[in-house]
Amino acid sequence: MVQALPKSRLAPGDLIRTAIVGIRMRKLRSALSSLGIVIGVAAMVGILGLAESSKSELLAQLDRLGTNLLIVESGTGFGLGTGALPTEATGMIARIGPVESTSMISFVGGGVYTNDRIPEGRTGGISIQAVDTGLLDVLAGSVADGVWLGDAKASYRTVVLGSVAARRLGVREVTGTQPIWLGGRWFTVIGVLNTFELSPDLDRSALIGHAAAATFLDHENLPTRVLARVDPARVDQVVTVLAATANPEFPEEVEVDKPTDALEAKEAANDTLTALFLGLGAVALLVGSVGVANVMVISVLERRGEIGLRRALGATQRQVAAQFLGEALLLGLIGGIGGVLLGVGTTVVFANVKGWDPLIPPFALLGGLGVSLVASGVAGLYPAVKAAHLSPTEALRTT
Numbered sequence: 001m002v003q004a005l006p007k008s009r010l011a012p013g014d015l016i017r018t019a020i021v022g023i024r025m026r027k028l029r030s031a032l033s034s035l036g037i038v039i040g041v042a043a044m045v046g047i048l049g050l051a052e053s054s055k056s057e058l059l060a061q062l063d064r065l066g067t068n069l070l071i072v073e074s075g076t077g078f079g080l081g082t083g084a085l086p087t088e089a090t091g092m093i094a095r096i097g098p099v100e101s102t103s104m105i106s107f108v109g110g111g112v113y114t115n116d117r118i119p120e121g122r123t124g125g126i127s128i129q130a131v132d133t134g135l136l137d138v139l140a141g142s143v144a145d146g147v148w149l150g151d152a153k154a155s156y157r158t159v160v161l162g163s164v165a166a167r168r169l170g171v172r173e174v175t176g177t178q179p180i181w182l183g184g185r186w187f188t189v190i191g192v193l194n195t196f197e198l199s200p201d202l203d204r205s206a207l208i209g210h211a212a213a214a215t216f217l218d219h220e221n222l223p224t225r226v227l228a229r230v231d232p233a234r235v236d237q238v239v240t241v242l243a244a245t246a247n248p249e250f251p252e253e254v255e256v257d258k259p260t261d262a263l264e265a266k267e268a269a270n271d272t273l274t275a276l277f278l279g280l281g282a283v284a285l286l287v288g289s290v291g292v293a294n295v296m297v298i299s300v301l302e303r304r305g306e307i308g309l310r311r312a313l314g315a316t317q318r319q320v321a322a323q324f325l326g327e328a329l330l331l332g333l334i335g336g337i338g339g340v341l342l343g344v345g346t347t348v349v350f351a352n353v354k355g356w357d358p359l360i361p362p363f364a365l366l367g368g369l370g371v372s373l374v375a376s377g378v379a380g381l382y383p384a385v386k387a388a389h390l391s392p393t394e395a396l397r398t399t
Helices: 012-024 027-065 089-094 135-139 163-168 200-204 210-217 232-246 260-302 304-312 317-354 362-388 392-397
Strands: 069-074 099-108 127-131 143-146 158-161 179-182 185-193 205-209 225-230 254-257
Touching: 012 317, 027 260, 027 317, 027 362, 069 232, 089 099, 089 225, 089 232, 099 135, 099 210, 127 210, 135 225, 158 163, 163 185, 163 200, 179 205, 185 205, 185 210, 200 205, 205 210, 225 232, 232 254, 317 362
Parallel strands: 127 205, 158 185
Antiparallel strands: 069 225, 069 254, 099 127, 099 225, 143 185, 158 205, 179 185
């Protein structure tokens, strides 16, 4: 009686070693096919990491600056605008219940120069603004050097420069004795401000007190802009009444702006760009998958003799298919790990350059590996099936 041969078995460890040998025999071709996976995964991980880091920085910026700042200024309406709000506008706005604090800015005509010998008109784009002492608190601003306009200093010929204005006037440090020619009078620089994130036009301004503007420059101090901090839960309600409150006679000439809307629009634009770049990363990953499929198909054609010999020695179709599918998955795993490392490195470097805290979502890491394995598995499925269906006689005959 003929005894049946035991069924051929292929242990998982043997399968892994076989897949590694198949890849090591074609190092350059395998490396190039994995490179496509690396680029695709790195693009996806890097984009998700940078998007998360940017979003975190933006949310921190919004928390720091607050989303409850409203800016009221005179518009042109139907051609009747005067460029200034009524004198009572600031007081009327302050009486609105949800308004927590206000600050009034008044544009002052004239130029700002380093000395009185510079021809008039060569101001370098620096304007003069009369402000009150509460401006920094309302705008969440800060002093880079020197001091701010206190209640006493605001009455004298003292000036605080915005960051851009200081640079253009050559003020690198505040000594407390440096004079500038402002509006036809000498003023002393007592401070330089950091950048105003919510009102960048003030960076190009020289700021003086309302009392000093009235006393030394004969300025009327009509409000050209009123800043209001309101109850965050009632911002929308306040917006609907601000125009009529600031200028009851011509409410259509009043413009109400919420500066943080620009930051929120920036986040929306970032989301759109993130989706676009993720699409590009998916295309790169698809190209990498095609490379894996190409390598595996060529591998089947080149290794017909090996396939025929293994089949003749008892290897089943499933084992042959598992061998080639294992090679494809190993290529995908190598590409996925390389892509994740490259994406993480790119995110960390770029975030540090921008001054962000590098954040990489866990799903980006796991998703990068998962997508690379799925893509390479799908790419290697057809070559694996093709190798499994080669008969031993046909494979050996074509070697």
